[in-house]
Amino acid sequence: MGTEDKEARRHQILDAAEKLFLKHPERMASVSEVATAAGLAKGTVYLYFPSKEEMLLALHERHVGLFFRELMRKVSEQGPLDFDDIFPVTLKHLIRLPGYLELTSRCFGLMDREIPKETALAFKARIAATLQAAGVHLERHFRMPAGAGVTLLLHSYGLIVGLWQLLHPNERLGREMRRPELRVLHRDYDKEIENALRALWRGSIGTKGKTR
Numbered sequence: 001m002g003t004e005d006k007e008a009r010r011h012q013i014l015d016a017a018e019k020l021f022l023k024h025p026e027r028m029a030s031v032s033e034v035a036t037a038a039g040l041a042k043g044t045v046y047l048y049f050p051s052k053e054e055m056l057l058a059l060h061e062r063h064v065g066l067f068f069r070e071l072m073r074k075v076s077e078q079g080p081l082d083f084d085d086i087f088p089v090t091l092k093h094l095i096r097l098p099g100y101l102e103l104t105s106r107c108f109g110l111m112d113r114e115i116p117k118e119t120a121l122a123f124k125a126r127i128a129a130t131l132q133a134a135g136v137h138l139e140r141h142f143r144m145p146a147g148a149g150v151t152l153l154l155h156s157y158g159l160i161v162g163l164w165q166l167l168h169p170n171e172r173l174g175r176e177m178r179r180p181e182l183r184v185l186h187r188d189y190d191k192e193i194e195n196a197l198r199a200l201w202r203g204s205i206g207t208k209g210k211t212r
Contacts, residue, residue: 053114067093
């Protein structure tokens with residue numbers, strides 16, 4: 001099987017894993033379930049992913065990769081940009097992508113407990129390289145000092161994931177989140193995260209937006 005065929009098979013498996021995760025985000029589908037959904041033998045899936053945990057991490061990395069490719073394409077465009085030009089990319093690929101934030105939170109926990117150390121470190125190294133490349137694109141477009149682009153991306157991602165984890169009423173807490181003392185957490189996540197990111201980006205790029 002050629003490289004392209006192997007990559008297509010890998011995405012076939014990840015597509016099946018994603019469908020199962022969206023159907024049952026509260027649990028991880030087994031390798032057997034993913035194999036059945038993908039129309040493949042269980043042994044074939046193991047050739048690509050040693051465990052269901054590493055399969056979910058690969059799915060998360062695929063989502064992250066799509067976001068950064070689109071972000072870098074956007075900031076490579078000629079002409080001025082500002083937050084309102086870039087935010088739709090974040091909205092589409094991170095904030096409103098079905099299952100993205102649930103999967104991200106799950107993978108953070110898996111890397112602490114279930115993912116082999118070397119696999120987790122290799123994943124983080126690839127993400128770090130992607131962040132560095134995207135940060136350079138931001139710095140060039142907005143004439144930011146070296147390192148400021150990566151910092152902005154890190155802070156943005158921390159806001160996106162952290163605020164969601166704080167406000168999201170997960171399955172276990174359920175109705176208990178309606179307690180009066182928790183009323184301060186009853187917020188519209190989409191509205192809150194847009195306001196928080198807008199303030200962060202305006203503070204970081206200042207008047208550099210829409211000036212090129």
